[in-house]
Amino acid sequence: MTTAAHTNSDTSQDDVHQRLGTLTRQLHDSLNGLGLTDKVKNWAGEIPDAKSRLTYIARLTGEAAEKVLNSVDQAKVHHDHIATETRRIGALIVKDPVAAVAKGHVMNFITDVEESSKEIDKNLTDIMMAQDFHDLTGQVISKVVALAANIESQLLQLLVITAPTDAVAKPAPVPVDTKPVSEPVLQGPVVNPEGNPDVVTGQSEVDDLLASLGF
Amino acid sequence: MANELKFLVVDDFSTMRRIVRNLLKESGFPECDEAEDGAVALHKLRNASFDFVVSDINMPNMNGFELLKEIKADEKLKHIPVLMVTAEARKEDIVLAAQSGAAGYIVKPFTKAVLEDKVNLILTKLGLK
Numbered sequence: 001m002t003t004a005a006h007t008n009s010d011t012s013q014d015d016v017h018q019r020l021g022t023l024t025r026q027l028h029d030s031l032n033g034l035g036l037t038d039k040v041k042n043w044a045g046e047i048p049d050a051k052s053r054l055t056y057i058a059r060l061t062g063e064a065a066e067k068v069l070n071s072v073d074q075a076k077v078h079h080d081h082i083a084t085e086t087r088r089i090g091a092l093i094v095k096d097p098v099a100a101v102a103k104g105h106v107m108n109f110i111t112d113v114e115e116s117s118k119e120i121d122k123n124l125t126d127i128m129m130a131q132d133f134h135d136l137t138g139q140v141i142s143k144v145v146a147l148a149a150n151i152e153s154q155l156l157q158l159l160v161i162t163a164p165t166d167a168v169a170k171p172a173p174v175p176v177d178t179k180p181v182s183e184p185v186l187q188g189p190v191v192n193p194e195g196n197p198d199v200v201t202g203q204s205e206v207d208d209l210l211a212s213l214g215f
Numbered sequence: 216m217a218n219e220l221k222f223l224v225v226d227d228f229s230t231m232r233r234i235v236r237n238l239l240k241e242s243g244f245p246e247c248d249e250a251e252d253g254a255v256a257l258h259k260l261r262n263a264s265f266d267f268v269v270s271d272i273n274m275p276n277m278n279g280f281e282l283l284k285e286i287k288a289d290e291k292l293k294h295i296p297v298l299m300v301t302a303e304a305r306k307e308d309i310v311l312a313a314q315s316g317a318a319g320y321i322v323k324p325f326t327k328a329v330l331e332d333k334v335n336l337i338l339t340k341l342g343l344k
Binding site: 125 | 231238241278
């Protein structure tokens with residue numbers, strides 16, 4: 001490499017550093033001037049919240065899948081039992097119908113089927129109840145989406161404000177709205193109830209609270 | 216008598232409406248209609264006869280608290296018991312629901328036994344069972 005090339009490269013690097021420095025200073029000044037420093041700190045605080053919420057979704061969907069598979073396994077055991085017993089009683093009836101009834105095989109079979117059917121019905125109810133994750137995760141997903149939209153909107157505004165003055169087709173700056181895009185008053189599912197005295201962790205606590213109020 | 220009672224299930228998630236309806240049916244309450252938010256529920260309540268409302272809180276258009284207030288402020292509807300079934304677990308929400316006239320409060324996720332127990336308790340208190 002020639003000396004001239006070295007000189008050109010050094011000049012170019014100096015130029016890049018200078019531009020980066022200018023941009024950083026502009027960004028810092030803009031953030032301070034617009035009172036956005038605190039907002040950026042808030043965004044940084046919202047990311048762990050979003051992570052907790054996504055972890056909650058992963059946990060709930062995982063638990064729901066486990067519940068469903070366990071209930072299906074149990075229902076299949078009862079179903080297999082009914083199938084086996086049906087074949088056995090069928091064979092007994094074919095062999096000696098009178099003895100099958102007289103010796104109580106048929107009655108035992110009916111009782112057996114009734115009990116297994118009850119268990120299968122319970123398994124089906126458990127499978128249905130496991131679907132409640134859709135409601136709970138749906139509410140949490142809506143919050144994460146609103147949070148992402150809020151950060152995106154604020155970042156876009158920041159980008160517009162801090163764009164270099166010679167940028168091509170610079171859009172008109174949009175006034176920075178310091179309010180979140182949407183912040184519902186209601187909180188939805190509590191993803192981290194442990195150690196939070198303001199929330200209940202189960203139905204028994206709800207009942208105790210209402211009882212203490214005389215309800 | 217109890218199995219002739221007509222329920223209105225209010226929730227913005229169709230999955231939850233279906234779950235509650237099925238549970239009520241299993242518990243001996245087959246007469247059940249549903250609404251996806253408070254506004255639709257209020258319209259149905261004012262245009263048909265219902266004996267019991269099971270309502271979520273966090274819903275669009277009109278939330279469960281607003282629906283509860285509307286029901287309790289309406290001379291023709293205020294006798295209908297409203298059971299809140301919600302993911303809102305803040306104590307202040309539970310207290311607010313009770314003070315606004317809710318007949319009961321269930322936090323999600325819940326079990327079939329809890330729903331059955333609360334519904335029966337409310338019906339017994341009101342002499343409907």
